[in-house]
Amino acid sequence: MSTFSSSASRSARAARNAGAALSRASRRAVMAAAVALGATLLAGMPAGAAPAVGQKAPDFVAVDTRGNAHKLSDFAGRFVVLEWTNPGCPFVRKHYGSGNMPATQKTAAALGAVWLSVNSTERGASDYLPPAALDGWMQQHAAAPTAVLMDETGMIGKAYGARTTPHLFIIDPQGVLVYAGGIDSIPSARPDDIQGATNYVKQALGEVFGGKPVSMAATRAYGCSIKYKS
Numbered sequence: 001m002s003t004f005s006s007s008a009s010r011s012a013r014a015a016r017n018a019g020a021a022l023s024r025a026s027r028r029a030v031m032a033a034a035v036a037l038g039a040t041l042l043a044g045m046p047a048g049a050a051p052a053v054g055q056k057a058p059d060f061v062a063v064d065t066r067g068n069a070h071k072l073s074d075f076a077g078r079f080v081v082l083e084w085t086n087p088g089c090p091f092v093r094k095h096y097g098s099g100n101m102p103a104t105q106k107t108a109a110a111l112g113a114v115w116l117s118v119n120s121t122e123r124g125a126s127d128y129l130p131p132a133a134l135d136g137w138m139q140q141h142a143a144a145p146t147a148v149l150m151d152e153t154g155m156i157g158k159a160y161g162a163r164t165t166p167h168l169f170i171i172d173p174q175g176v177l178v179y180a181g182g183i184d185s186i187p188s189a190r191p192d193d194i195q196g197a198t199n200y201v202k203q204a205l206g207e208v209f210g211g212k213p214v215s216m217a218a219t220r221a222y223g224c225s226i227k228y229k230s
Helices: 003-042 090-097 100-111 131-140 155-160 200-209
Strands: 061-064 069-071 080-084 114-119 147-150 167-171 177-181
Touching: 061 147, 080 100, 090 100, 100 114, 100 200, 131 147, 167 200, 177 200
Parallel strands: 080 114, 114 147
Antiparallel strands: 061 069, 080 167, 167 177
């Protein structure tokens, strides 16, 4: 190989490494800014208080798995579904592996709702997935959320009182919580139980988009405990 070719190869490799470092630095900067703003938005909430159905949903800012920041209030005027997730949880794998969660996400999207999946698993947990890996897992399962948000500090999850993966919330166009609970009526990790279960999220979305009140507005959330940062 010529000296020129070797030099060009080293320059290209250095440029790629510099670009990757810049990308990581940019994402860290966006994440830090989002965490700071999120802490400000949630600072006014009483300690340990989580919204009940009929109350205002806490605003927040979070960075998604692709480095983009999202603020809940930016979606004012639309229904928003929040889904707490963690691919290491067998209950989550049940609903993704069977296609049930992606199908529910697509139903929400077809109605015009925003779907935000949230991962509040702390970085030190054995089943924590970094953003790129989590994004890849979602793609492998044909998931269709509007965005997958990283909440490693647990601020958003604790503000909502999210306890399990999955745990789902629906917020109306006025920013009021209209549903909180499980995805369906059978609390098991068995995929075979999905067919006989009532999908509470699909049911609630059908009712609100039909101009009706949610008939089952608060249900039992089941799944794995969220591994919050202590």
